[in-house]
Amino acid sequence: MIDLRSDTVTRPTPAMRRAIAEAEVGDDVFADDPTVRTLEQETAEALGKPAGLYVSSGTMANAVALMASAGSGDEVYLHAHSHIMTHEQGGVAVLTRALPRIFDEPEGVPRAETLQRWVHGSADIHRAQPRLICLENTLGGNVIPISEQTRVTDFAAENGLRLHLDGARLWNAAAASNVSAAELARGADTVSVCFSKGLGAPVGSAVVGDIETIARARRARKLLGGGMRQVGIIAAGALHALRHHRERLPEDHERARELAAAFADITGLNASAATNMVFVRTAANEAESLRQALADHGVGCTTMGSELLRFVVHLDVTDDDIVAASTAMGRATQAR
Ligand SMILES: *Cc1c(COP(=O)(O)O)cnc(C)c1O
Numbered sequence: 539m540i541d542l543r544s545d546t547v548t549r550p551t552p553a554m555r556r557a558i559a560e561a562e563v564g565d566d567v568f569a570d571d572p573t574v575r576t577l578e579q580e581t582a583e584a585l586g587k588p589a590g591l592y593v594s595s596g597t598m599a600n601a602v603a604l605m606a607s608a609g610s611g612d613e614v615y616l617h618a619h620s621h622i623m624t625h626e627q628g629g630v631a632v633l634t635r636a637l638p639r640i641f642d643e644p645e646g647v648p649r650a651e652t653l654q655r656w657v658h659g660s661a662d663i664h665r666a667q668p669r670l671i672c673l674e675n676t677l678g679g680n681v682i683p684i685s686e687q688t689r690v691t692d693f694a695a696e697n698g699l700r701l702h703l704d705g706a707r708l709w710n711a712a713a714a715s716n717v718s719a720a721e722l723a724r725g726a727d728t729v730s731v732c733f734s735k736g737l738g739a740p741v742g743s744a745v746v747g748d749i750e751t752i753a754r755a756r757r758a759r760k761l762l763g764g765g766m767r768q769v770g771i772i773a774a775g776a777l778h779a780l781r782h783h784r785e786r787l788p789e790d791h792e793r794a795r796e797l798a799a800a801f802a803d804i805t806g807l808n809a810s811a812a813t814n815m816v817f818v819r820t821a822a823n824e825a826e827s828l829r830q831a832l833a834d835h836g837v838g839c840t841t842m843g844s845e846l847l848r849f850v851v852h853l854d855v856t857d858d859d860i861v862a863a864s865t866a867m868g869r870a871t872q873a874r
Pocket of ligand 1: 594595596597598600621622674704705706707732743
């Protein structure tokens, strides 16, 4: 199967497997694992922050970052379609007991008026305390323009708010916009990044930030049962990915553009690429039947609602796969 369901489906490369096999390890709860420490340092450096923390998943990265910045009854401002809002079982409510407030601007960042309205009146005794803004970049594959993100990080700084950036695919945003990951991370108190999506590692994410914040996140990770022992075994895969797989991300973006163009040519359907993702709009309620037909032709993708399909290009997708997926799309749409 040509598996385009997600960029999480990659298998470790032979070089990555060697790095994993040869990893130096220690007990990371005692801060004794040299591979984890190196990974945390290099990730923090890549994002221009003093400290980093390796965690098991992107969901845990967001959870510990939120726990480090917000508490019971604090208002946390989130995009309606953000992963934290829609894909983490309400962890923001369960784990921090914060009050989520929603913005849903299509640009992925709140407009100036939205932000003003949110903080306005926080001296009012009836109001919960605005505390934290969360942004996500990329959001649905789309890169948030750096100028827009900076406008929001400046607003947060001016108003004494904290800012968390869910950068599970920040590496893709950096590659697509020719802006360094550190530049995209600037102004954020915490940034979470994923090693097991575009970078192709088997396990893990990281949170970076200042030393005190990351110390709080480390405590939160232990609370969640995320203190792991000889975890350098998996961190070695993440470190290999961080060092060697960032510079190849433009290849994924190029293949996504090729796939979108081929889909549009073959089917006449509306297909568009955003970083490493391709979205295909189907007729009303046809997404699931087309997904099934594609699966029957050996191509995996996911539905996003009843009329949208998502295809994600990643490390294990070749040029031949792009051609084969396009051919399969032609057959699947003909058969309908
Ligand atoms: C995938 C993803 C996560 C969560 O990562 P998991 O490792 O699957 O828990 C968080 N945020 C965003 C934006 C993601 O795409």
